[in-house]
């Protein structure tokens with residue numbers, strides 16, 4: 001028998017909706033949705049992607065209260081529609097969006113966080129977001145429209161002071177990036193409260209020592225791609241079927257009577273990290289919230305750590321992280 005756990009693990013309890021409800025793991029609107037939206041014909045660009053609205057509604061109706069979106073996903077209208085359709089009061093939900101400083105050859109869409117947040121609030125049909133992130137630290141003269149790591153953080157702080165955002169944070173930041181923005185912040189009041197990064201057993205630190213450093217500085221790590229070991233492992237462009245976590249996940253699934261996805265999400269939570277995940281399937285959505293109802297032993301968490309560390313795999317930002 002596994003022990004019942006009635007409360008979310010520590011760190012994540014510090015984050016609540018405006019009305020004071022602890023936030024659940026997040027449901028994402030990026031990855032496949034951003035490509036799907038961008039790939040649509042010109043004459044459909046202004047119509048809602050109903051599959052995404054439906055997926056978000058399913059998540060909200062089944063207990064998620066935390067939605068992750070971003071400027072580059074172009075999914076704000078779908079989020080607004082799902083929130084409206086759900087009938088859930090805005091203050092009982094936690095909505096994150098992210099400003100993009102551009103990426104590789106992709107130009108920043110807005111002039112900066114100040115410009116972006118006003119557009120985001122209109123598109124999301126709300127007067128505040130719960131969490132405002134900078135999507136990546138990879139500012140570049142060619143694409144960032146004059147913004148830098150420092151100038152953008154100063155603007156994020158202004159958005160918080162203006163009451164447009166409740167919490168502020170970053171995504172894909174390594175320790176040197178965080179140290180730079182601590183200087184801009186001056187006091188811990190304006191330090192980032194969240195760093196959203198790729199995290200799963202095969203990538204336990206997106207950049208050197210980032211999880212420990214963030215947690216020591218009271219920064220919540222959010223994990224995107226937490227289910228990567230289940231379906232994304234490739235080598236030389238080909239799917240790898242027999243990577244080392246497979247038998248361990250099967251063993252733990254049997255031991256705890258949970259799916260391998262639930263084991264991975266619970267493992268993430270027990271590392272003090274909040275997963276951002278997504279599924280179109282109602283069963284998986286329900287199962288993903290059951291991760292608050294069981295606990296993995298410390299020995300099994302250590303086993304996942306050890307086996308995961310034997311097979312490094314990075315899905316996102318591979319070029320950027322070569323030297324970080």
Ligand SMILES: NC(=O)C1=CN([C@@H]2O[C@H](COP(=O)(O)OP(=O)(O)OC[C@H]3O[C@@H](n4cnc5c(N)ncnc54)[C@H](OP(=O)(O)O)[C@@H]3O)[C@@H](O)[C@H]2O)C=CC1
Nearest residue numbers: 028029030068171224225226227228261276277278279280
């Ligand atoms: N800040 C950043 O730079 C980034 C942020 N993100 C954010 O994180 C969110 C989540 O990222 P993502 O990588 O999609 O997260 P996950 O690792 O949770 O992967 C989600 C995928 O897993 C599949 N899945 C769900 N349950 C299972 C299961 N039991 N077995 C097998 N497959 C399963 C889903 O497919 P199905 O629908 O069929 O269930 C879905 O396509 C994004 O939407 C985005 O909001 C993502 C990447 C980068």
Ligand SMILES: O=C1Nc2ccccc2C1=O
Nearest residue numbers: 029030031034070316317
């Ligand atoms: O959701 C996302 N999918 C991505 C793929 C590449 C870089 C960033 C992202 C996201 O934020």
